[in-house]
Amino acid sequence: VDVKQGKLQTDADIEKITAVLLKSRTGEFDLESILFLKFRSHGIHDLGCIGECINLERLDLSGNKITNLAPLASLRLLGVLNLSANRISNLEPLSSCDSLQSLNVAGNLISSIENLHCLQSLRKLENIRLKDNTYNYSNPVCRNSSYRTVLLEMFPNIKVLDGERVVGRGSDLYQLCKDIDDTIKAGSYKNGQVPDHADCKPWVEDSYWEIKRSNSAIIDEAYKQFNDVLHECRLLNNRATHMISQTERSLSLKKQPKQYAV
Template sequence: MEPPGEKAGEATGLRITPQLLKLRTGEFALESILLLKLRGLGLVDLGCLGECLGLEWLDLSGNALTQLGPLASLRQLTVLNVSNNRLTGLEPLAACESLQNLNAAGNLLATPGQLQCLAGLRGLEHLRLQDPLARLSNPLCTNPSYRAAVQELLPGLKVIDGERISGRGSEFYQLCRDLDSSLCLSSSPGPRAPEAQPWVEPGYWDCWPTRSSSILEEACRQFQDTLQECHDLDRQASECLAQAEQALSPVGTTSSFVF
């Protein structure tokens, strides 16, 4: 049986307190907290989170948040995950001048105009508004042209919903789209054949149409380049994480942060 306090917390929602933060991080001073994972705790109130002035990495996903007011004081915040909450606006994030990566999938953002508050964040490069694998989205994503609208509103973005739209690698995504389109055109069934005729037209089973070979070759080449870049970035990230864990963890213990 769960303690009464836990049941009450589930019923009324949880508020962030200094005691909670110190318990989760082991830090005595709130301004010393650099990385914080508060995923799936039933949070409804960010409480004193704004006092964590040194915070750089924050995961608030899977809670019941409706506003982000206290985050306005987090000028060092670089990575923020607020996916799977109940947010209808992101206005407080306008003050998070160091923000580079924002995951806001699975909220209640209805129009691209609600992202106008992010226009002043010059370092913001990665934005996620939907995540098909996790079945998270926003109402604004039902418009097929929402990505173009978001890109126009926030021209500094390099990645939207995990897809690179500018910079190195963006050409590869475009090649993949072109390849998909050409394959769909080549394999579209024609008029229904008479019963005495073969049920598919000659050449139906050809793997690649001749006119698509140049696209395919270029896509394969750029895929190999992108894959190598991913391997290099993975190695660098692993080294950085190992150094961070060694610096942040007590002697003899390790910890991990998954975003």
């Protein structure tokens, strides 16, 4: 009966994660055998016994009502964690998740940079998301104008911040776009007026694109030399054809059987 109830729970809101729910959801008999879990938008507010899934590697708990992350402290093999769109303000329990590489906490209640200090011990952490413009998720800390700069200083190993690659292949493009945006914002308007720009000037002179005619004498000489070379090629071709025909004729004579007089 409990198992049936657990299966019914998966189709509705789940207030608390239980062992029965985990087993029925994954089909695993032992919680330690569970490697991947996805409980997206189930109304969860209590993580229950999820900490017993000690071999868990990927976990998606986005879109719930979670406030307390304490049960996650035992998940030392957890590599990817999605906690977006919850009610989290304290990330301290994640400091013991040594294998964590990717963390998404966009759309929560993280209010200051100090709330992120606990993550500095996670040496493998390469991807942090506190803001997601696609879904309009953010955190109060993101309102800080120096938030991005401070975060990159705090986490020197970070490769991706808020979905933008900051190190490695592709980072130059993101930086270029950011510089362009900053330049536009800084220089587009001064005192509420659009600045006057000087008339555009062509990059090259008007005569640059005109086809320059060559000396006709040079063209005639080149044409004559080309015809001479072409004539020599024809002569060589005729000689080669003649020699090939002679060779074929002599070979055919050699192949004919010899006749002896009786």
